Amino acid sequence: MNTHNASTPQVDNSVTHQQALCSTYKGAPALLTDMYELTMVDAAILAEKKTGKPVASRASTFEIFSRRLPNERRYGVVVGVGRFLDQLQDFRFTDNHIDYCRDFLSEDTLEWMRNYRFTGSISGYREGELYFPGSPILTIQGTFAECVVLETLALSILNHDSAIGSAAARMSAAADGRTIIEMGARRTHEESAVAAARAAYIGGFTSTSDMAAGYRWGLPIGGTAAHAFTLLHTTDKQADEKEAFRNQVAAMDTNTTLLVDTYDITQGVANAIEVAGPELGGVRIDSGDLGVLARQVRQQLDSLGAHNTHIVVSGDLDEFSIAALRAEPVDAYGVGTSLVTGSGAPTAELVYKLVEVEGQAVAKRSSHKETRGGAKQGFRTARDTGTMVSEIITPMGAPEPDTGTLQCEKLTIDYVVDGVVQDDLPTLDDARELLYNNLRQLPWEGLSLSRGEPAIPTEFQGF
Amino acid sequence: MNTHNASTPQVDNSVTHQQALCSTYKGAPALLTDMYELTMVDAAILAEKKTGKPVASRASTFEIFSRRLPNERRYGVVVGVGRFLDQLQDFRFTDNHIDYCRDFLSEDTLEWMRNYRFTGSISGYREGELYFPGSPILTIQGTFAECVVLETLALSILNHDSAIGSAAARMSAAADGRTIIEMGARRTHEESAVAAARAAYIGGFTSTSDMAAGYRWGLPIGGTAAHAFTLLHTTDKQADEKEAFRNQVAAMDTNTTLLVDTYDITQGVANAIEVAGPELGGVRIDSGDLGVLARQVRQQLDSLGAHNTHIVVSGDLDEFSIAALRAEPVDAYGVGTSLVTGSGAPTAELVYKLVEVEGQAVAKRSSHKETRGGAKQGFRTARDTGTMVSEIITPMGAPEPDTGTLQCEKLTIDYVVDGVVQDDLPTLDDARELLYNNLRQLPWEGLSLSRGEPAIPTEFQGF
Numbered sequence: 001m002n003t004h005n006a007s008t009p010q011v012d013n014s015v016t017h018q019q020a021l022c023s024t025y026k027g028a029p030a031l032l033t034d035m036y037e038l039t040m041v042d043a044a045i046l047a048e049k050k051t052g053k054p055v056a057s058r059a060s061t062f063e064i065f066s067r068r069l070p071n072e073r074r075y076g077v078v079v080g081v082g083r084f085l086d087q088l089q090d091f092r093f094t095d096n097h098i099d100y101c102r103d104f105l106s107e108d109t110l111e112w113m114r115n116y117r118f119t120g121s122i123s124g125y126r127e128g129e130l131y132f133p134g135s136p137i138l139t140i141q142g143t144f145a146e147c148v149v150l151e152t153l154a155l156s157i158l159n160h161d162s163a164i165g166s167a168a169a170r171m172s173a174a175a176d177g178r179t180i181i182e183m184g185a186r187r188t189h190e191e192s193a194v195a196a197a198r199a200a201y202i203g204g205f206t207s208t209s210d211m212a213a214g215y216r217w218g219l220p221i222g223g224t225a226a227h228a229f230t231l232l233h234t235t236d237k238q239a240d241e242k243e244a245f246r247n248q249v250a251a252m253d254t255n256t257t258l259l260v261d262t263y264d265i266t267q268g269v270a271n272a273i274e275v276a277g278p279e280l281g282g283v284r285i286d287s288g289d290l291g292v293l294a295r296q297v298r299q300q301l302d303s304l305g306a307h308n309t310h311i312v313v314s315g316d317l318d319e320f321s322i323a324a325l326r327a328e329p330v331d332a333y334g335v336g337t338s339l340v341t342g343s344g345a346p347t348a349e350l351v352y353k354l355v356e357v358e359g360q361a362v363a364k365r366s367s368h369k370e371t372r373g374g375a376k377q378g379f380r381t382a383r384d385t386g387t388m389v390s391e392i393i394t395p396m397g398a399p400e401p402d403t404g405t406l407q408c409e410k411l412t413i414d415y416v417v418d419g420v421v422q423d424d425l426p427t428l429d430d431a432r433e434l435l436y437n438n439l440r441q442l443p444w445e446g447l448s449l450s451r452g453e454p455a456i457p458t459e460f461q462g463f
Numbered sequence: 464m465n466t467h468n469a470s471t472p473q474v475d476n477s478v479t480h481q482q483a484l485c486s487t488y489k490g491a492p493a494l495l496t497d498m499y500e501l502t503m504v505d506a507a508i509l510a511e512k513k514t515g516k517p518v519a520s521r522a523s524t525f526e527i528f529s530r531r532l533p534n535e536r537r538y539g540v541v542v543g544v545g546r547f548l549d550q551l552q553d554f555r556f557t558d559n560h561i562d563y564c565r566d567f568l569s570e571d572t573l574e575w576m577r578n579y580r581f582t583g584s585i586s587g588y589r590e591g592e593l594y595f596p597g598s599p600i601l602t603i604q605g606t607f608a609e610c611v612v613l614e615t616l617a618l619s620i621l622n623h624d625s626a627i628g629s630a631a632a633r634m635s636a637a638a639d640g641r642t643i644i645e646m647g648a649r650r651t652h653e654e655s656a657v658a659a660a661r662a663a664y665i666g667g668f669t670s671t672s673d674m675a676a677g678y679r680w681g682l683p684i685g686g687t688a689a690h691a692f693t694l695l696h697t698t699d700k701q702a703d704e705k706e707a708f709r710n711q712v713a714a715m716d717t718n719t720t721l722l723v724d725t726y727d728i729t730q731g732v733a734n735a736i737e738v739a740g741p742e743l744g745g746v747r748i749d750s751g752d753l754g755v756l757a758r759q760v761r762q763q764l765d766s767l768g769a770h771n772t773h774i775v776v777s778g779d780l781d782e783f784s785i786a787a788l789r790a791e792p793v794d795a796y797g798v799g800t801s802l803v804t805g806s807g808a809p810t811a812e813l814v815y816k817l818v819e820v821e822g823q824a825v826a827k828r829s830s831h832k833e834t835r836g837g838a839k840q841g842f843r844t845a846r847d848t849g850t851m852v853s854e855i856i857t858p859m860g861a862p863e864p865d866t867g868t869l870q871c872e873k874l875t876i877d878y879v880v881d882g883v884v885q886d887d888l889p890t891l892d893d894a895r896e897l898l899y900n901n902l903r904q905l906p907w908e909g910l911s912l913s914r915g916e917p918a919i920p921t922e923f924q925g926f
Contacts (some may be wrong), residue, residue, distance in 0.1 A: 028675075029653070031678050032653040033674045033675075034646065034648055034649070034686055035677075035685060035686030036686030037686075038674070039686060039687060039688065039714070040692045042714050043688070043710045043714035044692070047713065047714070058695060087653075097678070152648050152673075155649035155650070156648055156650075156652060156656055157653060159649065159650055160651055160652040160653075161652075183497065185615050185619055186615045186618035187618070187619075187622055188619060188655070188809070188810060189619060189655035189658055190550075190616055190620060190654075191652060191653075191655070192652035192654070210496075211564075212491075212496070214563070215563050223499030224502055225499055225506070226500075227816070227817070227827045228525070228816070228817035229507070230827075231817045231820065231827060232507065232523065232607050232817065237823050247507065250506070250510065250513070251502070251506035263827065264828070337812070346651070346805075346809045347651060347800055347804055352649070353691070354690070354691035354694045357695055357697050358698075360697055360699075360700050362697045362702075364693075364724075364726065365726050365727070
């Protein structure tokens with residue numbers, strides 16, 4: 001496999017901040033907002049002006065959580081908080097934005113937009129943490145107005161990134177330590193692709209095909225050749241696969257991976273080893289019955305003395321087909337469509353709800369959409385062995401729950417305090433490692449790919 | 464409904480180009496690329512240098528097409544070409560990009576990147592055009608190197624935007640002329656959301672909740688209030704829905720839409736009319752059995768003299784539930800999750816394949832993945848009544864096919880000729896109108912929401 005790592009194998013988040021200079025969002029995220037957030041702010045500001053009593057400025061707590069896990073999965077993975085915090089710091093309305101809103105917002109609200117910066121506090125779960133129905137993933141506190149305008153941006157980022165991260169975790173768990181490569185950029189929006197690669201890395205993927213993801217986030221990147229490269233070597237209507245392989249090996253060394261299924265796979269493998277010799281890095285198969293082909297190709301490679309040549313498979317893989325290939329001689333999986341579309345759950349279905357106003361718990365009561373009021377914090381209990389037992393949710397600020405002989409760990413950390421993004425927040429590698437450890441501490445049913453109950457129960461105490 | 468239209472109800476694409484000043488991609492799209500495209504270019508450039516024969520510079524034709532329609536749908540909708548052309552014009556590798564690639568590409572290739580600009584030609588289907596399996600949606604012609612690096616960007620945009628546009632068309636057809644509002648920004652990546660709103664507009668949606676989509680693309684925007692606004696009006700643990708409605712009406716006029724399902728819907732409707740009077744613009748119901756509720760609420764509104772107050776429904780709607788509500792007194796649909804996730808088909812599964820090299824048709828022969836070689840153009844035949852009969856694909860440049868008494872229209876237009884983006888390309892409103900007319904010219908089975916055959920057959924002639 002030819003992979004390329006930005007500079008060092010460690011993802012250093014300082015690189016991220018340096019490379020945020022080429023972030024696509026500088027100064028622009030404030031309009032990544034739904035119109036009703038601004039009209040609500042407008043109504044609240046005007047009401048406050050008219051009555052002289054706090055409305056827009058009422059102390060409010062919003063919470064991001066999920067009512068259920070999509071497709072009856074056993075766990076979700078929190079991803080996206082880092083991206084949200086990056087954009088929060090650029091969340092300013094420009095003069096052009098304000099002009100654009102002039103004919104549907106009052107002058108008071110336009111003035112409020114001009115001065116907007118988030119001065120409240122944000123706490124929540126770490127990236128790479130598991131979540132379950134009701135987990136208080138992110139808590140945003142401040143005035144109603146300053147918090148409500150963040151709804152769409154926060155949800156967009158967390159819903160997308162957590163959906164991809166959750167799918168990635170299932171896939172990398174199924175891959176069980178084998179190399180797993182993210183190559184789905186072409187199957188999703190060009191900017192989603194970059195975020196998806198980041199989420200996949202947290203989810204345990206080895207590398208990504210997406211150059212921008214490598215560039216912006218310091219992720220390991222990889223890639224060799226497509227069918228087009230082999231087809232390019234056609235002269236007088238005669239295909240010349242060997243010439244294509246020769247040219248690739250000349251440029252990329254024998255450690256490269258050759259794509260052997262453009263014409264006939266058996267001939268492709270023979271050509272690959274003839275050209276590159278038995279030290280060839282790998283061959284890739286992108287079509288057909290991958291299990292059967294992997295066995296045949298392994299046999300053929302071994303018979304040619306290419307015992308160390310890896311077999312990379314790709315083509316509509318998801319966590320189920322990855323798991324189904326466990327017994328086959330596959331060294332690496334390339335995953336595209338199913339990863340970037342969340343493998344059947346393209347959005348995490350997280351919601352952003354007002355749960356507390358001036359210290360009072362609030363909740364709506366529409367059918368099937370109850371919200372539990374009050375600001376919250378989360379704890380995880382575990383046995384001595386590390387195996388998770390339950391999640392306990394208590395009112396924010398309450399003392400640590402008494403869990404007897406069980407270990408108890410607080411899941412909620414401070415991200416932003418009074419408008420200041422905290423130092424020493426977890427890095428991408430911290431998130432990846434946290435998830436890796438989390439998956440190993442799930443009760444054994446928790447890693448099941450089949451539909452069922454959440455891996456651990458969630459208990460609400462003190463509400 | 465309170466909607467706001469950027470400046471004029473017509474979407475003028477000149478606005479787009481003016482507002483491209485706030486495009487997020489200026490100068491950045493060139494790395495929205497898979498690594499293997501650059502390594503293929505590198506291998507081709509080095510081979511050309513070594514052999515003295517054209518390799519990287521071979522005249523090549525790549526084609527974007529779909530092998531099948533997702534979920535056995537009857538048609539697909541082409542969306543995204545305009546966004547691709549915008550980014551094509553900014554497709555340059557910066558010095559930072561080139562430095563980033565320095566340790567895995569040769570100096571010759573880095574120099575090629577430094578000078579990169581697309582000098583080839585692009586032709587294809589209009590945005591808003593229908594496509595079927597095998598339709599040559601976009602044809603990219605130039606040197607191998609200059610075309611192959613566009614693969615990921617072109618596919619990302621067309622796969623995402625066409626998936627959303629195709630879902631939008633099914634939904635707006637099901638809405639059958641009723642107002643249909645895009646409100647899915649929070650359920651997808653923040654930039655996908657903006658592109659999704661654009662695709663939904665082409666697909667026939669009335670407006671979007673997404674401010675950035677209105678700002679960048681001149682789309683009509685709309686939105687009023689969320690449950691949070693009602694919940695904000697809670698004092699001493701007493702909810703005050705009427706005060707919330709009063710404050711919203713004061714800011715937004717009686718023409719606004721009040722969200723009536725925070726607590727009890729019947730009480731909410733009574734409160735809404737008490738506060739706003741029978742001239743209230745609308746009420747929104749976001750939960751429960753929407754059909755049953757719409758009937759009850761209509762009856763209640765009528766009994767209160769609010770005969771012109773519209774009923775807006777939202778909450779997990781897709782094309783099937785929209786169709787199921789046809790007989791109910793619903794005036795407008797708000798659609799979120801299912802729209803932005805492509806309603807079960809989050810990607811259009813379009814592929815980008817090399818089909819011709821130096822005038823020779825090329826095609827791979829892996830199992831189940833045959834490609835038909837040769838550059839192509841598309842025609843649509845129709846009866847005198849306008850009803851579509853078939854799609855005919857012929858070699859690019861071949862004369863118009865003889866279709867007897869059937870009308871025959873060429874579907875392929877020039878987008879870029881020798882590196883120059885053509886003037887007078889279709890606008891967003893052209894695309895919306897084209898799709899509107901197309902949907903009315905489908906054979907009647909073509910509008911069926913159920914799984915089945917493509918609405919019309921595709922014939923390949925002259926291959």
